[in-house]
Amino acid sequence: MTIFLIRRLMQSFVVLLIMSLVVFAGVYAIGNPVDVLISPEATELQREQTIQQLGLDRPMWEQYLIFLKNIAEGKLGTSFVHNRPAITLILERFPATFELAFSALVIAVFLGIPLGLWAGLRADSFSGRSIISGSIILFSMPTFWVGLLMIIAFAINLNWLPTSGRGEVGTFLGIRSSLFTIDGLRHLVLPATNLALYPLALIIRLTASGTSETMSLDFMRSARAKGLHAPRIVFVHLLKNILIPIVTVIGLQFSVILAFAVVTESIFSWPGMGRLIIESINLLDRPVIVAYILVTILIFMLINLLVDVLYSFLDPRVRLEKM
């Protein structure tokens, strides 16, 4: 286990190095880094200082080393627009994005698994088939458009829920989140549901197909022959066997949700990282873009690592050392 972790961490480190090289090349390929990284409105003195700090007057390879050193120290430049360190800007926004993605995942899992089980167990009934067709339709609906429809229906026509912002933020056990206030929850419902739709469809399909495949296996028949109650068969024997692929997909879906949060945040004006990056791209706030890219890559590699570790706990057949 330890060996596996060390090896995976080393791999992740190599990937980060490669990525930093790509991002570095990207920043330098677009144009003069002095224009890319220093605000056009900066004074001559500020220019000189930044050139010094980023080492833009040195040879290329040395600049890359300085770039790496700055990454390690968390110095990723200063936002042109907000005039604050890019990395602080991003880290400040991260809790909002995480809260949104987490809520979406919870919705998708707690709706998706029961619905999928139902559809798998009652595959021929009207309700079962409706659930499956519904999930196929969900697959074909672009998230952002459904988000617009939700705003039109629930916020504008029915006037039930607010359309934008994060609402009031409460503190509980030292964690600040919209989940702890009524107003915050009201703001969270629409974006979280919107973001949950795609993983919901996926989890429904996966659970349903796993259920109907597993139900026809021999051990399920013997469970029934032993006279076990239906709930025990479903929740112990069945669920244990179909959970592994579902958990893997949930883990991987979390990164997809985080990525697509960019879209949902923009529609619902949710003050997260995603909205920040879109604003920064439109305003050409490049230090923030570079910082965002590096931070997200780091986050995604951590998630991938966690999924692998979780997978090995759930399925003893997977020998991590061999991966």
Add this chain to the structure above:
Amino acid sequence: MADLTAGDQRTKVERPTSGFRLFVARYAERKLSVVALVVLIGVVLVAYVGPFFTPQDPFDLAQIDILDNMLPPGSESMTGMTYWLGTDDQGRDLVSAIVYGLRISLTVGVLSGFLAVIIGCVAGITAAYAGGWGERVIMRTVDLFLGFPSFLIALICLAVLGRGVDKVLFALVLSQWANFARVIRSVAVIEREKEYMSAAGGLMLPRHRIIFRHLLPNCLPPLIVVATVNVAFSITLEASLSFLGVGLPVTEPSLGLLIANGYEYIITGDYWLSVYPGIALVVTIGSINLVADRLRDILNPRNDQ
């Protein structure tokens, strides 16, 4: 992906009817899939033939009347023409805008899908054929790309490069080629061990002939399925990126951009600008997905008995 390849070792049973007829007959077994195919053909026709018949050319400023702006669906124009789906803030007929937008969306989706297939094929077959060190390098790169959601790859790419048709194409290809490479490689690795491949090798056929005439045709069925699904996905991706304002430029108004244009007006209740282009998008993506679903059922060798 595993289900595309797992049952492939089984030898195919030759049926009396010709391959294509059988394929058509099996496709037609399910009514919904036939409907989806008809709808898809309709969508393609509307996108490529439709622009000749639309009431307006949304790019031609001479045909647009700014006085007709923001008319609800069904209104009449100053010249007596009916705007069936209303007009936008510049007085453009929404029907025409959707038809032109559909053409842009479809073209970008299909083109990027096609390019990604080619690159993925080259990478996947090279990996399977080269083996050893070369295979490891290619597959590591593929894993690296698959470790990140394609939306994120495309977004990062466009964040660095800026807006533009060529840049969107590049971003879409970059975010999807790894999928194809993995599928093709996993199929090719199985095919490579089969007897016909050693027979072809034994005949001392030139390498390009073995790859193009023997290996590639046998890798085709799963590739077709993945390619179809990915075209639908490309269209969604492009629409989402353009909606966010980081995708296509304003001069190429795809469906995503049309929806984005309408976004600022939905608060005031002018819903049509966002809703109708979205319906066109959903119909397109939905019909492609349904066709792909049926293709997967037919082409999957596990269901072939």
